[in-house]
Amino acid sequence: MFERGSSDLMRYWSIPLMAFSGLLVGTGATGCRPAHELKVAKVSGTVICNGEPLKTGGLVIFIPKAKAGQGVQDSGKAASGVVMPDGSYSLTTYTTDDGAVVGEHSVQVFAPPLEDDDAPITDANRFACGNATLQKTVEDSNNWIDLELTFEPAKK
Secondary structure, three states: OOOOOOHHHHHHHHHHHHHHHHHHHHHOOOOOOOHHHOOEEOEEEEEEEOOEEOOOOEEEEEEEOOOOOOOHHHOOOOEEEEEOOOOEEEOEOOOOOOOEEOEEEEEEEEOOOOOOOOOOOOHHHHEOOOOOOEEEEEOOOOEEOOEEEOOOOOOO
């Protein structure tokens, strides 16, 4: 499979990451301050789906929440991390595995890209383990944040 930092891994996620980056730029969520002005802290953890580590891969996104009286553009740059085959992830904001901006975040876990480019995109195949947005806090220290998700397939 993939190893952290491998070129195959980066090619695998390049299109979803570019699309997500475009979304953030379009909404102003990336912020426009120099990197040294926003404190980041290391963040790692495990994505858990229905009580088990998520082994299908995916992409974790931490989006900083604006504080009272603060504009979205001042809340900081989003962090992302690839879900490894054992369910683990480590976040990157400015440099590899540096973590996420300290503070409150909305968190989503996206499924790996579809192999069939013509397949319609739905919540069932866009999100890993359901369409849940989690709320997590990044402390000014090393953070281990497990992301616990539950999903019940639609009954036919």
